[in-house]
Amino acid sequence: MTSARRILVVEDEPVINGALTDRLTAEGYDVAQAYDGPAAVEAFADREPDLVVLDVMLPGFDGYEVCRRIQAVRPVPVLMLTARDDETDVLVGLGVGADDYVTKPFRMREVVARVAALLRRVDRAAELAGGAAGGVADLGGLRVDAGARRVWADGEEVHLTPTEFDLLLCLAGEPGVVLSRERLLAEVWGWPGASGTRTVDSHVKALRAKIGAGRVRTVHGVGYALEPGGAP
Missing domain, CATH: 3.40.50.2300 (Response regulator)
Structure with a gap:
């Protein structure tokens, strides 16, 4: 048990x-x-x-x-x-x-x-850490190790909370693609069908402060995209 x-x-x-x-x-x-x-x-x-x-x-x-x-x-x-x-x-x-x-x-x-x-x-x-999905992605100065749950921005390791890492991993799964707040809530937070919350926006701001504001693009009224070539 x-x-x-x-x-x-x-x-x-x-x-x-x-x-x-x-x-x-x-x-x-x-x-x-x-x-x-x-x-x-x-x-x-x-x-x-x-x-x-x-x-x-x-x-x-x-x-x-x-x-x-x-x-x-x-x-x-x-x-x-x-x-x-x-x-x-x-x-x-x-x-x-x-x-x-x-x-x-x-x-x-x-x-x-x-x-x-x-x-x-x-x-x-x-x-994820123990499975085949735990790979390493290099995204224009941003290095994400899914298995070890570690991130480096421009060569410096960045310490993210578990939620921030999951959010980054979700965005990094489709770089350049705009993911809606609703999709992020469903995939990162496990809240399918949720809307009208500032949770995603607050976590994106916290993430930007750590990896560089230019790396996460806002599409107003829709959601966010990770930009591999974005300026820190």
Whole structure:
């Protein structure tokens, strides 16, 4: 029998923390709790979770610092909870290693769906790394090693979050071809039929900041394309 996936819920509001824990436990996950920044880092080391649900505003030190510290220990998918749908807050979160975010107030089923999608992507990435699809692509100064999940831009290694890497890999699969936001949501996030979200746009901005803005072309109202000959 496969053991339950471990999730760490970090939220300082006891009611929200309890509700998240109860719902995720009911979904079959093994859930640990933390209520402040230092306790979150300690629980991460003790429980070695497969995924972290992380509030931004925490006592001790905030969720951004928690994310920095845990990602320095071991890469892990992080779903951030933010009180504002503010682009700056979202980009800061993505920049320190978060993979996805939801805005408060949120629906519990949305959090559950995001958690499941993140874990599916981790599983798919592991399969890719061990399979024949794990090749190396050289795209005009951008080198992508799918198997090792490593990226170099102009000879310098770039550290991407798991979601950023999956997004880049999807775009690199058809260089120069415009992929719609809907297709990216379906293939990268596992949300078929989804629309009306800024998730793709936010992750593209974070990706551009790391590999060079000119390498990802925007087609307004449609989506994005990776341009192998684009200027960094």
